[in-house]
Amino acid sequence: MNITTVAILSNPKAGKGSAEETANWLGNALSEKGISFQTFQLNWPTHFNGFSDIWIIGGDGTLNYFINKYPNCQLPLALFKCGTGNDFAWRLYGNKDNSGIFDQVMQAPVQKIDAGKINQYWYLNCLGIGFDGEIIRFMQTIRFLGGHLGYLLAVILKVFSFQEKQFQISTDTETWHQCFLLVIANNSSRSGGGFFVTPNASFQDGKLDLLICGKLNLLQRLRYLPVLQKGKHLHLPFVTHRLVKEVNILLEQETDIQIDGELISAKNIQISVVPDKFLFRF
Known part of the structure; x- marks a missing residue:
């Protein structure tokens, strides 16, 4: 499947305004190879008839916006780094x-x-409920930092104040009903600009990596944060890790959830994986 005509989609807010510069550079690079293209910034098209490929300029959030706007897209995608964390682009390239x-x-x-799906939303990289959701909520107040530094600062501050939440979690074979620090259902291995929370996750195995972390006191949180960042935590006694196709979660109230770094909220949650959902060149 050759690249003949490319739709370049950019997020003008991504990369602190550098997305436009990246789009211009990509256009020049394609022109040098004799490949036609069209660039879209604020107004993305309703369809991509006539294009062979779609190139997206942005980060995990821009990609998440794309897959939820075009959930039935079957053209090959490529992702060019222009976000804060760029975790999925790192996984690809x-x-x-x-x-x-x-x-x-x-x-x-x-x-x-x-692709992962939570209720009506699609995601490609990561999903976190509880501690993870509150981190993203807090990061919205410190967007001037962004990236790994902003995420790390939010984690450190929330370590001192976050209260575990009551979860009821069910898979095909197991059920848990207790307080947890965080619940993760990732499709890939890295999030937060460099945290390997599910270090062995693959987006080509037809499963999501479910990771559940039990209650931790302050000293434990401070001790194990660096361990979690490096992906060396799966053996710890308070960590449960499973490969799942579906998981259902019931919370006592509406709770913040992050999907690919974007924030949603829900109380009744159905999560599933859809194998072979999207096409990428990598």
Whole structure:
């Protein structure tokens, strides 16, 4: 499947305004290769008839907006880094800059990846309820920092004040009903600009990585935060890790939930994985 005509979608707010510069650079790079393109910024199209590929400039939040706006898209996608955390782009392309990503995308095969779904929302990278949701809520007040630094600051501050919530969690084979610090259902391995909460997660295995962390006192939170960041926590006695296709969660009240760094809220939650949902070049 050759790249012949590219729709370039950018988020003008991404990368503190650098998305437009990246879009111009990509357009010039495509022109040099004789590939036609059209750039969309504020007004994304209703359909992509006539395009062979869609290139998205932004971070995890921009990509999340795309998949929820175009949930039935079956054109190959590529993601160019212009966000705060860029966790999903890192999973696709490693530490390459956008020039390296361009070179890789031009030669890469089209591959299918799974998607997660929570109630009516789609996500590709990560989902967190409880502690994770409150971190994103707090980060909205310190957007001038952003990225890994902002996420780390929010984590450190919330370590001192967060109160565990009561969860009722059910999978096909198990049920838990108690207070937990956080509940994660990730489709990929990295979040928060560099936290490996589910270090072995794969978006091509037809499963989500469910991680449940029990109650921790302040000293335990401070001790194990660096362990969690490095992805060395799966063996700890207060951590439960499962590979699941579906999970149902009931909370006592509406609770903040982060999906790909974006904030939603819910009380009754149905989470599932949809294998081979989207196409990417990587």
